[in-house]
Amino acid sequence: MAINALVFAPDYSSCNYNIDTTKVNRLKHIFELEGCNRYDPQNFIRGSITRDALQKALVRSRLTLASLQREGDPPMLHLPPDTYVRCDQGRSRVKALLDTDRSFYWWTVELYADIHQEAPGRARNTSVNIGGYSDGRICAEIVQSRFNTIAEDEWWAKLSKSKASILRGLLEHHSLATPFVELIRSIPAMREDLLIGVWHKIIAAKCDEEIIRYFRFILNTWTEIMGSKSALRHIDTASVRELQLRVPGLSEQDLEHVTRVITSGVVFRSLTNTSERIALLDRLRRIKFLIPSIHTLQKDVKYLRPCADVLKRLILGQGRSSSTAQAVALDAFLPGRQRGADAEFLDKLKRVYLFIMQNIVQLTDEAPLRGDRAKVQMPGRGGPNPKSWFQLAIEAQRLGFSSVEITRLASEDPDRELALRTLLLARPESEYEYDRSDLDNLVSSAVQLFRAARRRRPDFVGPRFTTRGTGELIARRCGRQYSGAYEHDRNFFTMTYFSLPVARDVDVTSLFVRRSVFHAFFRLEKGNKVTSDATGVDQSHSPAVMDGESPQANQDRSLSKIKNEETARQSVWEALRRQDEALQQGVAKQYGTDVGGSLQCDSKNIVEISSDSCESTSETEDSEVTLEPALKRRRRG
Numbered sequence: 001m002a003i004n005a006l007v008f009a010p011d012y013s014s015c016n017y018n019i020d021t022t023k024v025n026r027l028k029h030i031f032e033l034e035g036c037n038r039y040d041p042q043n044f045i046r047g048s049i050t051r052d053a054l055q056k057a058l059v060r061s062r063l064t065l066a067s068l069q070r071e072g073d074p075p076m077l078h079l080p081p082d083t084y085v086r087c088d089q090g091r092s093r094v095k096a097l098l099d100t101d102r103s104f105y106w107w108t109v110e111l112y113a114d115i116h117q118e119a120p121g122r123a124r125n126t127s128v129n130i131g132g133y134s135d136g137r138i139c140a141e142i143v144q145s146r147f148n149t150i151a152e153d154e155w156w157a158k159l160s161k162s163k164a165s166i167l168r169g170l171l172e173h174h175s176l177a178t179p180f181v182e183l184i185r186s187i188p189a190m191r192e193d194l195l196i197g198v199w200h201k202i203i204a205a206k207c208d209e210e211i212i213r214y215f216r217f218i219l220n221t222w223t224e225i226m227g228s229k230s231a232l233r234h235i236d237t238a239s240v241r242e243l244q245l246r247v248p249g250l251s252e253q254d255l256e257h258v259t260r261v262i263t264s265g266v267v268f269r270s271l272t273n274t275s276e277r278i279a280l281l282d283r284l285r286r287i288k289f290l291i292p293s294i295h296t297l298q299k300d301v302k303y304l305r306p307c308a309d310v311l312k313r314l315i316l317g318q319g320r321s322s323s324t325a326q327a328v329a330l331d332a333f334l335p336g337r338q339r340g341a342d343a344e345f346l347d348k349l350k351r352v353y354l355f356i357m358q359n360i361v362q363l364t365d366e367a368p369l370r371g372d373r374a375k376v377q378m379p380g381r382g383g384p385n386p387k388s389w390f391q392l393a394i395e396a397q398r399l400g401f402s403s404v405e406i407t408r409l410a411s412e413d414p415d416r417e418l419a420l421r422t423l424l425l426a427r428p429e430s431e432y433e434y435d436r437s438d439l440d441n442l443v444s445s446a447v448q449l450f451r452a453a454r455r456r457r458p459d460f461v462g463p464r465f466t467t468r469g470t471g472e473l474i475a476r477r478c479g480r481q482y483s484g485a486y487e488h489d490r491n492f493f494t495m496t497y498f499s500l501p502v503a504r505d506v507d508v509t510s511l512f513v514r515r516s517v518f519h520a521f522f523r524l525e526k527g528n529k530v531t532s533d534a535t536g537v538d539q540s541h542s543p544a545v546m547d548g549e550s551p552q553a554n555q556d557r558s559l560s561k562i563k564n565e566e567t568a569r570q571s572v573w574e575a576l577r578r579q580d581e582a583l584q585q586g587v588a589k590q591y592g593t594d595v596g597g598s599l600q601c602d603s604k605n606i607v608e609i610s611s612d613s614c615e616s617t618s619e620t621e622d623s624e625v626t627l628e629p630a631l632k633r634r635r636r637g
């Protein structure tokens with residue numbers, strides 16, 4: 001039909017009005033590169049016409065209804081004057097064709113007579129030239145056509161310039177390309193949720209090793225589910241979307257869901273044998289981590305990237321490096337310069353990342369998500385917390401990492417800076433002055449007074465990875481963390497807690513989600529040596545599960561052991577506290593303040609600052625300073 005006989009929704013005007021310029025320009029580029037095949041049924045435009053107008057057009061064109069329906073090249077249908085075909089789609093491609101070459105004055109139309117005007121719009125538009133294929137399909141076709149230049153160019157033309165550039169960067173990446181291609185070839189259904197547009201940020205995160213581990217985790221998990229690599233062909237798109245982010249081996253609700261969709265035939269439709277479906281369910285009951293996919297990877301990198309940025313800043317400061325975050329950390333790891341230290345390095349790197357996860361809001365000032373997924377501006381925050389960076393540097397040094405920036409951060413104790421500011425605020429420099437020889441002792445004295453305080457601790461409540469109540473929603477099981485979950489879970493982000501056995505229950509919690517995401521990027525190996533994060537106590541000889549006991553009993557027993565270790569550590573700290581207290585009382589008397597009485601508070605409501613706070617190193621140094629009654633600040637004038 002002639003193009004000027006077509007009018008387009010929503011206002012049913014010609015193709016020269018209500019133009020999407022961006023789409024038209026993209027289609028023009030495609031037409032110029034590969035032409036425009038108007039005979040391809042996938043490119044037909046669907047339109048409607050009244051039966052009376054159709055009859056007049058047939059007479060005018062010397063055609064019959066049968067000739068319109070005959071197979072072969074479609075005939076040309078001429079409409080009477082002031083008669084139009086109403087189309088619910090196709091405006092941009094028709095306009096692009098006219099702008100490419102004005103000699104192209106017709107388009108093939110799939111015509112409907114005497115139907116409601118919205119009917120053609122309900123038919124799915126499958127035109128390859130207007131982006132009808134998903135990013136994953138186009139990517140897979142490009143990979144499959146690597147030795148067919150013409151076909152490959154045709155598929156590249158279906159991407160915008162920005163997406164084409166991003167995909168080329170991914171397919172040519174020296175470390176990510178191979179596992180990425182292996183995954184989409186092994187599990188074609190996985191590609192449907194690929195979003196090319198987000199991969200420039202993923203590549204820029206410089207977390208190659210972690211992303212590769214995630215790729216392998218996806219492939220290994222689905223291979224375990226299916227029983228073999230050859231059985232991966234039975235995975236369809238519905239299977240991926242129904243199973244991802246479920247953990248049927250621990251959540252009864254998730255097991256009930258996957259059982260329902262498998263037995264009803266909603267997923268794995270090519271598995272027609274009942275015994276195969278039963279075996280599939282048996283294997284799913286052994287899955288103990290959230291089932292991953294490309295979709296979950298793309299989301300979870302949003303959680304990993306800020307942590308990796310903190311790690312690089314900790315080591316490099318304002319410096320830049322083309323290396324990955326793990327490579328930067330390896331260069332800063334002292335034992336890493338020795339042979340055979342890879343396992344030790346990876347263990348210490350995991351612990352640094354967990355410390356960062358515990359304090360990511362304080363280190364970056366980037367608030368978690370609220371329930372409505374909107375960003376929260378934390379009230380009263382003015383940027384990253386210097387004390388958190390100081391504690392991170394101390395922790396990194398304790399774990400064996402060293403760099404100029406780590407040393408600088410560890411030397412800038414925020415308590416000393418606060419003490420100095422307090423002294424200068426109490427006696428303004430415009431009116432008073434301190435003897436420089438005594439100022440350092442005064443600052444040290446004030447720091448000791450600060451550290452006489454002990455952190456309050458609520459009743460010991462262990463981590464809960466599963467619950468009998470409402471668990472974490474599926475939509476919240478990947479991506480950035482939510483504010484309530486962060487505040488509730490962050491103190492349990494340690495290797496000690498993450499290595500605890502997990503009891504099966506009704507559903508999983510937000511803490512389990514963080515544990516599972518951490519495993520996807522870093523791995524929580526089975527049977528590896530576990531040491532207490534705070535005490536360094538070797539727990540490798542403590543079995544995770546004892547014979548004859550339930551997983552919940554083992555978890556409770558492990559928590560009891562951790563609590564006992566903390567109690568023992570508190571006894572040591574209490575002895576040290578009493579020594580410091582005597583010193584503090586001497587200082588207090590010099591100032592005429594009864595500090596001793598204020599320190600004799602109820603031990604049930606307070607707890608000594610643990611070694612996890614990373615304050616012990618500088619505290620020991622300060623405790624050796626002899627405090628003199630340095631009250632020599634003189635009034636000016």
